[in-house]
Every structure is written in structure tokens, then in C-alpha cells.
Amino acid sequence: xxxxxxxxxxxxxxxxxxxxxxxxxFQCNLPDxxxxxxxxxxxxxxxLSITSNQVKEQNSVLSAAKNANATYNVQLKLFGIIxxxxxxxxxxxxxxxxxxxxxxxxxxxxEGVLVVGMNEIQTEN
Numbered sequence: 001x002x003x004x005x006x007x008x009x010x011x012x013x014x015x016x017x018x019x020x021x022x023x024x025x026f027q028c029n030l031p032d033x034x035x036x037x038x039x040x041x042x043x044x045x046x047x048l049s050i051t052s053n054q055v056k057e058q059n060s061v062l063s064a065a066k067n068a069n070a071t072y073n074v075q076l077k078l079f080g081i082i083x084x085x086x087x088x089x090x091x092x093x094x095x096x097x098x099x100x101x102x103x104x105x106x107x108x109x110x111e112g113v114l115v116v117g118m119n120e121i122q123t124e125n
Contacts (some may be wrong), residue, residue, distance in 0.1 A: 019082065022048060026084045029122070030076060033088040038068045042089055051080045052087075066095040 026048075036042050044050045052074040070091040076084045097115070 019078070023078055023084055024081055026050065026076070026078065030085060031087065032085075033090060033092050035092050037094050038091055042074060049079050050084070051077050052089075053077060 026046075030044070030050075034042055042052045044052070049073055072089050072091075073086055075086050078084055095118070097118070113115055
């Protein structure tokens with residue numbers, strides 16, 4: 001019986017240290033602010049479950065998400081229980097990117113798309 005209790009206590013200790021380590025890791029590596037496209041919700045893609053709950057404010061997330069240039073604060077939580085940090089979410093309008101130009105003989109090895117610059121285009125609309 002004593003050996004069983006010692007094993008359970010050891011497992012609880014290891015689990016607690018792992019959760020505290022994950023919390024410290026995410027607290028240091030998650031940004032203080034996020035950008036979300038108008039009409040979308042904040043989604044953090046990670047192997048562990050990180051959820052966001054709105055901090056009590058005057059604005060609701062739904063009204064802020066419908067308006068571009070709105071801002072609201074969220075509390076990020078590990079597994080929906082353990083608070084990690086409070087972050088600011090800025091709602092922005094969607095930017096349309098049309099790649100164009102003349103290809104030439106330079107090879108760039110990047111992870112994903114490399115955007116060099118952006119300009120607005122004047123149209124009838």
C-alpha cells in the first residue's frame with residue numbers, strides 16, 4: 001500500500017511539473033497581441049489545447065469581431081482551466097494579396113510566403 005501511494009504521489013508530482021513547465025513556456029512564447037480578420041475568432045494552433053476567454057469589458061467579442069479596427073482583451077488558458085496570460089486582439093479587415101510581376105532567376109528558400117511589399121490599387125470601386 002505504501003509503495004502504491006508513493007507511486008501515485010510521484011506521478012502527481014511529475015504531472016504538476018509538466019503542466020507548470022508548459023504554462024511557463026507558453027507564457028514566454030505567446031505574443032501579447034494578436035490580429036484577427038473581421039468576422040473570425042481567435043484560434044491558436046498548438047499541440048496542447050489553448051483556449052481564449054474574453055475578459056469582462058464593455059465591448060463584447062461578437063460586436064468587436066464585426067467591426068474592423070476594434071480591440072478586445074482575452075485571457076489565454078491551457079486546457080481551458082489554467083490561465084497563461086492576458087492578450088490584446090486587434091480586429092482588422094481582410095487584405096487581398098495578388099502576386100504579380102516578372103519571374104527571374106533567383107531562388108529563395110523560405111518556410112512559407114515572403115511578402116516584400118504592399119501597395120493599394122485604385123479601381124472604380
